[in-house]
Amino acid sequence: MSPTAPPARRLLHAPPVAASPFPYHPGSLLSASDLSLEGVSHILARATALENQDPLVRDRILAKRRVALLFYESSTRTRTSFELAAKGLGADTTLVSSLSSSIEKGETLKDTGLTLRALGAETIILRHNSSGAAWLLEAETRLPVLNAGDGMHEHPTQALLDLRTILAHLRPGVEAVTSETLAGVTVSIVGDILHSRVARSNMLLLPRLGARVLLCGPKELLPELAAQAGPGIAIERDFEAALRQSQAVMMLRIQAERLAGLQLDLDEYKANYQLTGLRLAAHAPAAIVMHPGPIIRGLEVTAGVADGPQSVILEQVRNGVAIRMAVVERALLATEPGGRA
Amino acid sequence: MTALVIRGGHLIDPAAGVDALKDVLLKDGRVAEIAGPGKLKQANGAEALDATGLTVAPGLIDMHVHLREPGQGYKETIATGTAAAAAGGFTAVAAMPNTLPVNDSPEITRWMQAPERGAVIRVFPIAAATRGSKGEAINDFAALKSAGAVAVTDDGQPILKDNIMRETLAAAARVGLTVIQHAEDTRLTQFAGGGASMNLGPVSFKLGLRGMPPEAESGMVERDIRLVTELRDARAHLHVAHTSTAAALAAVRQARRSGLRVTCEVAPHHFLLTEEHVGLYNTNAKMNPPLRSAADRDAMIEAILDGVVDAIATDHAPHAVHEKEVEFENAPNGITGLETALGLCLRWLHKEWKMPLGRVLSLLSAQPAALLSLKGRGTLTVGSFADVVVFDPKAEWTYNAREGRSKSRNTPFDGWTMQGKVRWTISEGRVAYNAEE
Numbered sequence: 102m103s104p105t106a107p108p109a110r111r112l113l114h115a116p117p118v119a120a121s122p123f124p125y126h127p128g129s130l131l132s133a134s135d136l137s138l139e140g141v142s143h144i145l146a147r148a149t150a151l152e153n154q155d156p157l158v159r160d161r162i163l164a165k166r167r168v169a170l171l172f173y174e175s176s177t178r179t180r181t182s183f184e185l186a187a188k189g190l191g192a193d194t195t196l197v198s199s200l201s202s203s204i205e206k207g208e209t210l211k212d213t214g215l216t217l218r219a220l221g222a223e224t225i226i227l228r229h230n231s232s233g234a235a236w237l238l239e240a241e242t243r244l245p246v247l248n249a250g251d252g253m254h255e256h257p258t259q260a261l262l263d264l265r266t267i268l269a270h271l272r273p274g275v276e277a278v279t280s281e282t283l284a285g286v287t288v289s290i291v292g293d294i295l296h297s298r299v300a301r302s303n304m305l306l307l308p309r310l311g312a313r314v315l316l317c318g319p320k321e322l323l324p325e326l327a328a329q330a331g332p333g334i335a336i337e338r339d340f341e342a343a344l345r346q347s348q349a350v351m352m353l354r355i356q357a358e359r360l361a362g363l364q365l366d367l368d369e370y371k372a373n374y375q376l377t378g379l380r381l382a383a384h385a386p387a388a389i390v391m392h393p394g395p396i397i398r399g400l401e402v403t404a405g406v407a408d409g410p411q412s413v414i415l416e417q418v419r420n421g422v423a424i425r426m427a428v429v430e431r432a433l434l435a436t437e438p439g440g441r442a
Numbered sequence: 443m444t445a446l447v448i449r450g451g452h453l454i455d456p457a458a459g460v461d462a463l464k465d466v467l468l469k470d471g472r473v474a475e476i477a478g479p480g481k482l483k484q485a486n487g488a489e490a491l492d493a494t495g496l497t498v499a500p501g502l503i504d505m506h507v508h509l510r511e512p513g514q515g516y517k518e519t520i521a522t523g524t525a526a527a528a529a530g531g532f533t534a535v536a537a538m539p540n541t542l543p544v545n546d547s548p549e550i551t552r553w554m555q556a557p558e559r560g561a562v563i564r565v566f567p568i569a570a571a572t573r574g575s576k577g578e579a580i581n582d583f584a585a586l587k588s589a590g591a592v593a594v595t596d597d598g599q600p601i602l603k604d605n606i607m608r609e610t611l612a613a614a615a616r617v618g619l620t621v622i623q624h625a626e627d628t629r630l631t632q633f634a635g636g637g638a639s640m641n642l643g644p645v646s647f648k649l650g651l652r653g654m655p656p657e658a659e660s661g662m663v664e665r666d667i668r669l670v671t672e673l674r675d676a677r678a679h680l681h682v683a684h685t686s687t688a689a690a691l692a693a694v695r696q697a698r699r700s701g702l703r704v705t706c707e708v709a710p711h712h713f714l715l716t717e718e719h720v721g722l723y724n725t726n727a728k729m730n731p732p733l734r735s736a737a738d739r740d741a742m743i744e745a746i747l748d749g750v751v752d753a754i755a756t757d758h759a760p761h762a763v764h765e766k767e768v769e770f771e772n773a774p775n776g777i778t779g780l781e782t783a784l785g786l787c788l789r790w791l792h793k794e795w796k797m798p799l800g801r802v803l804s805l806l807s808a809q810p811a812a813l814l815s816l817k818g819r820g821t822l823t824v825g826s827f828a829d830v831v832v833f834d835p836k837a838e839w840t841y842n843a844r845e846g847r848s849k850s851r852n853t854p855f856d857g858w859t860m861q862g863k864v865r866w867t868i869s870e871g872r873v874a875y876n877a878e879e
Contacts, residue, residue, distance in 0.1 A: 113743055114794055115736075116858075118718045211767050231769035232650035233723030241767065252771075254650030301650060329644040361652070362634035 128245030308333025451493030501533025501829030513542025521560035660689030688741035760850030785860025
């Protein structure tokens with residue numbers, strides 16, 4: 102023991118963490134936190150403008166530009182809406198999925214990305230089962246990369262379309278968002294938070310507009326440290342208490358494919374966290390009910406709630422096309438004035 | 443063998459208590475004479491190295507490296523790994539047994555030391571504790587020791603079963619070998635469909651990566667210390683590899699107070715970096731044990747300064763570029779370390795945190811030599827091996843991984859400022875590295 106060592110902790114200067122080089126391309130959308138609020142406003146405004154535009158005029162915007170969809174996981178909503186969005190702007194799209202390509206033969210993500218670039222792809226929309234895959238693809242190709250879901254990490258276009266849905270109901274007419282836009286609004290995200298990229302992107306985006314995010318779920322699916330993921334995030338284990346505070350309720354599926362051996366008692370889960378008509382009527386009769394899909398009817402939500410008057414689930418799907426038109430346009434034209442966050 | 447004289451340097455030999463201007467004569471692979479400047483009596487005709495303004499110290503010893511041979515020569519070979527070590531000031535390295543095949547036999551242990559491997563410094567194999575490092579059947583430690591093994595471990599994997607670890611500690615104690623444990627309770631870090639890839643905490647949650655809880659390390663260290671306590675009369679020696687958590691260090695500290703033979707090493711990345719340095723999926727910041735919290739990192743620094751840590755070891759773990767250019771969770775664990783250890787230790791432990799130079803050098807030479815019972819190394823007294831590093835302790839330089847001598851360049855320290863530039867590394871009287879060649 103050094104005789105000069107004070108008993109208390111020394112003040113030590115440690116090496117700093119270098120600033121992130123991402124995104125390399127201003128048209129990329131890797132994380133919900135890549136966007137400034139000005140950038141978010143611009144995407145929302147472009148989504149509305151493009152949605153309202155004559156399709157025959159709109160399809161000249163990206164006429165013959167090349168958009169690649171690279172999907173390592175199955176998808177209905179995200180893939181179709183990105184494809185419809187790109188085609189709606191006149192772009193040529195090509196779909197590469199892990200089951201019908203050289204990925205099956207062992208080609209790496211880097212090589213697949215470089216191959217798509219050599220084939221003329223100007224942007225790549227990536228869905229991947231590994232967290233961080235979109236960052237790897239962008240670093241290796243330096244193309245604008247749109248993250249359409251990476252493992253358990255992020256799904257930024259989902260957060261944007263969720264925001265558009267929330268605004269339409271709670272702040273109708275608002276498109277230019279500020280840090281106050283959702284002041285006083287509580288959004289509950291309920292269920293399998295641990296494995297959810299939708300939850301993480303919404304947790305990053307909504308609090309920046311002033312919303313409070315309540316996370317709700319059992320310990321196995323919602324670790325305590327989730328509350329440290331950012332400001333404006335809190336944990337409420339009691340589902341009904343969360344409902345009573347919420348203007349929007351986002352229900353999540355249990356991601357069976359990511360449980361990694363975790364055993365859950367589904368009856369107990371339903372007893373505590375299933376959104377039923379009775380619970381909704383008793384505790385959140387005015388809230389909108391959201392779900393990123395796919396829904397497992399009878400597990401996290403009852404059929405009655407999914408199809409009921411408070412459900413905006415299909416509206417979310419429709420908003421997906423508009424938001425993704427704006428995001429694909431931004432990738433190829435980099436029209437956003439605000440730049441990076 | 444020709445004689446070599448190092449003139450005009452400042453000799454720092456912490457084990458011998460020397461810290462003064464000295465000339466050193468090396469002859470036939472040994473230290474032949476040490477005297478004040480110009481006072482050597484037997485130096486006539488010896489080739490001279492001018493060490494004016496430089497520090498002369500016992501060659502550094504890294505007790506934890508992966509040289510990848512046999513089996514994975516595309517990552518590193520014994521020749522390239524020892525060249526990198528020499529460039530970093532090392533004159534001896536202890537090579538871990540997780541090769542292909544695993545070094546669990548006297549044959550492989552001897553193969554690694556054969557002159558055909560092209561080592562430019564001494565390689566001391568550490569043999570596998572169990573057959574194939576599977577943690578089931580214990581190897582013949584006496585045979586491994588006589589083939590040259592200096593310790594046993596299943597590094598990369600823990601010895602999980604209590605009875606096997608107890609038997610390993612007892613059998614190693616009987617032949618006078620240290621048991622090095624990679625402390626990781628894999629029941630907490632490996633899952634169906636893949637393992638955790640970084641420290642469990644707010645950062646792993648944010649990045650959507652499965653995390654390794656700190657308890658996976660500290661729990662295993664605590665279990666091992668219980669076993670060493672049971673074997674107190676046998677004088678079993680447990681050495682904790684690459685310690686990374688405050689809780690594991692606390693357990694080691696406590697065991698030492700109880701008089702147990704429990705020692706530990708810390709790697710530079712664990713006293714410099716935290717989980718935040720993973721950034722956005724930098725696979726060159728992925729290793730096992732992973733980068734931990736800032737509190738854990740601070741505990742490493744404290745324990746080094748307080749003397750609880752017995753050695754700095756790099757866990758040099760080269761991987762080819764293409765292996766690291768993949769999704770974070772699919773990337774192999776490990777970073778290189780031989781060429782950055784001295785520069786980082788001097789820049790941070792010595793310059794920033796004011797650790798005396800002699801104590802820093804002791805952690806990198808005399809102490810690991812003692813832990814592995816390497817006789818005549820880690821010190822420069824007459825008769826000891828002529829293993830010497832000569833460096834400029836004040837020189838600042840920027841590390842460029844592309845210019846390194848390792849076959850691999852998977853390092854988070856590319857572009858970092860280093861302090862202390864190696865001028866010559868001399869292994870058993872031969873110049874193994876010369877900065878101007």
